[in-house]
Every structure is written in structure tokens, then in C-alpha cells.
Amino acid sequence: MKLKKYLSLTRAGIIESLQFRLATVIMVIGNLLYLIVVYFLWKSIYASAETDVVNGMTFTDTLIYLVLATALFNFMEMYTVWEMGRNIQSGKIVLDLLKPMEYRRYLFWSYSGSFVTQFFFTFLPTFIVVSVVTHGAVPLGINLLFFAVSVVLAVLINYSIDFIVGTICLYTESIWGINIMKQVIVLLLSGATVPIAFFPEPLKTVVYYLPFQSIYNAPLTLLLNGSPTPETVFEILGTQLLWCIGMTLLGKLFWKLSLRQITVNGG
């Protein structure tokens, strides 16, 4: 079975992340604290606005959007760039390249266990708390299904971007700088810091043509829309799918070309 070898990596990942129980507890607490901070911050921001609805978003919408964006971020952040960068610097990458599995796939599946644990420990608690706090403002219906599909696509796009950025490390031997640039660009332009609906006009249009909004804005838009028209769903998921294919191909090609670059110290 082909899938079996991947799933065993997932299993190992789950076991590994369950080893660090305290870290998980800290993360859950940190997440809740963050939720509280965002709540108060945006409450006071909305208090200074004259209207309840700003750019088509109410306070509740914004809260759900931002809190879940953070939860998604924790869920999706795979530290791929760090992992690749460190492996390149230490030379461990040679061992990974020798594995009977494509490096790109190996890296993804060896992290996939954390998706499972993160989903149950970070995303689900946050989702439940938000639903309760906002008195069920999150519509529960067909949109959950679209959301799930959208998140899977978002994970793949995010991973592809990470992988491309990680490949750049082969050339630059700089990890911190490259990673922080990526993180800042992704978080700002994907709407995870300020919802894209608030962006001023020319910027908004530009952002919609970039792949980043497919990571956070797309799934969250689908989630918050209780009764979406088939066209919107099709448009959002289609855009995501296109980006997903495009970025994956680009990442593969770039990696293939860059592999010749690797120089590892012997020893």
C-alpha cells in the first residue's frame, strides 16, 4: 500500500507531539489569552466607530475572523523553513534526500501528525470558545463542509509557499531573515492581521490577485457565509485550487533546479 508508508509518518508525528504535553497546555492557554486580547482590542476599536457595521463586517464577524485566523495559523504553521534551513546548515538534509521518498513529501508527511494534534488541541477549542462567546454567530451548516475543503487547500498552498521559501535557503544560508519576511508578508496580505475587507481599494484588488489571501481569507470567508451562492463557493475554491496546483508545480520545479546547488560539508 502506498498510503501506508505516509500514514506511519503521521502516526510517529502524533506520538512525538504528545510527548510534549506541557507545551500543549501552554499553547492552549496562550491561545485563549490571545483570544481575550483580540476581543478587547477590537471591541474598543468598534466602540470608536459610529456604526456597527464597518466595511460589511460587524464586531462579531471581525472577532471570529481574526481569532480563527490565528487558530488556523497555529494549525498550519509547520516551521518548514526552519526545518529545511537547519537541515541544510547541519548537513542532515543529505540523509533525508537518501530516503526512499521524495523530500517534499517526506517533509510534509512527517509533519502531518501535528496537524491532527493541533486540530484537537488548538483549533477545536478555539472554535468552540468563539462559537459560545459570540452566541452561535458562526453559522453551522453546509458552510462547514466548504470550510473543511478550503482549509485542506489552504494547508497545501501554505506548505508550497513554505517549501519555496525553504528552497531559497539553499542559496542564501539565512534562515531567520527569510522566514520572518515570509511570515510578515503572508500574515499581512492574507488578512490574518487585519481582515482584507478593511483594506483600502487599490490594495484590496492587488491582494486578491496574490496567492496569500487563499490561505486565511478564503476559508474564513466561506465559514462566515451561512448561505453562500454556488458561484461564490465555486469561485473561491476554484481560485484556491488554481493556486494550489500552480504553487505546487513551481515548488517542485524550483527544488529540482536548486538541488544541484547543495554543498554539504563532509564529515
Place this chain on the structure above:
Amino acid sequence: MKRKGLGFYLRIYGKILAQDLKSKMSYRADFIISTIGMIFTNIAGFASFWILFRNFPSINGWNYYEILFLYGFSLISLTPVQCLLDNNWSLRSYVYLGDFIKYCFRPINLFFYYQSEVFDIKGLGQLAFGIGTLIYSWIKLGLGFTPLMLLKVIVFLITASLIMMALQNAAAATCFWIHNSFYLLDMTLKFKDYAKYPVTIFSPVFRFIFTFIMPIAFIAYYPSLVILRPDEVPLLSWLSPLFGCVFFWLSYKLWMFGAMKYSGTGS
């Protein structure tokens, strides 16, 4: 053992710094990319305020330029922790792998020796950006200028830096007791982002927490009141230099306590 004077430590610091800079210079690309990354982060912070204030007139009675003042202030006060205490980020792996023991055998202050090993130059880019932001908002607010004000700003910037250093020290020191302390450090780093908002947006309970338990309110809010709202400076603002020293001293003691307890890994 004779107590070593300040001059002695300054001389040593100079020597270690020179070595560190030399080794950094051999990774010139990394330095340049990291500096650009740092500037990116700051610009993104600026951009999110800009987007926010295009939609909302103020946050809890604080206008755009006042918030920028807080932002600039917090950036400057973060510089010392970025430049001088960056080695705290590696403390975890030093302790975990057992390399930390080497620091315990030197006849100089352990904390000083450990922190002096790394000087993070990219923090200086942040300093420049912070000063720029502060001056820009200062002019836009029409605050005027007297030597006394400059003195106040400097004193309170030092205060704020002490608090930030204390927070990071304490978070890093936890690794002497728990293994995966990265999450705690990371969490502290995330929360310092909220230092740039006025603490009055929070409910009394959280105002208390952010003042006395996780004192991020001292990083920008309380010190800035002295300049921005000279008529309504609370007692806490005037006391903040004292708090800064106390918090720093406590964190130093905690750090040293952990380090003294450290028994190596046996290898």
C-alpha cells in the same frame, strides 16, 4: 574572589563583541537579509495601523499619531532586548544538549558571559525605524520640545527596556525546569506586540494582569502617558522606573537560580 568592576566587564564585552561581529561578517548575506526582514516586520506593523485608521477614527480615544507614538516607543524599547539578550533564544538548546555547562566554569558573572556571546546587529535597524516613527508622530502631534522632555523620554525608554528584558529573561529561564520552553518565549514575544496599544482597552482584571503579572503595559503605555497626557499621569507612570529595576532584578535572580541549579547532562 575579588569582585570584578564595571570597567572590567565593559572591556571583556568589547572583546567578545568584536569576535562575534567578525564571525557574523562571514555571513554577510544573512546579515543583510535579516536586516531587511526586520524592516519588513516594522513596516508591516506600520501598515496595519494605517489600514486600521482608514476605517476607524481612534482606538479608545487615542488617535493615529498617538498610537504611532506608542508603536515607535515600544520599538525603541525593544532594541536592547533584541541586541543584547538574543542568546536567550538559544538557552533552551544549550541546556538541553548540555553545552551550557561550559559557561559555568568561567570566573566571570554567568549571566553576563552567556548574554555577551551574541550581539544581534539587526536590532539596530529596528532602533532606527523606531526613532523615525517616534519623531514623526512627535512632530505631527505638535508636542513641542524641551530638554526636560528629552530627559523624560530617555529615562522612560530605559525603564521600558528593563521591563522587556525582564520578561524575556524570565521566559527563557523557565527552560531550566521545563523542556520545551520555546512556546513560552514565543508567547512572550507575541504578547509584547500588544504593548503598543493603550492598556485602558482591557477590562480591570486584565489591566491588572498586564500591569503587575505580565507587565507589558510598562513597555509603552505608562511611560508614554508622561509625554502624551502630561495632565493625567497616574502614579504608576512615575513609579515605572522603580518597577523596571525590580522586575529586571527579579528575572535576573530567577535566571541565576535556574543556572546555579543546573547540573549538566553528564556527558
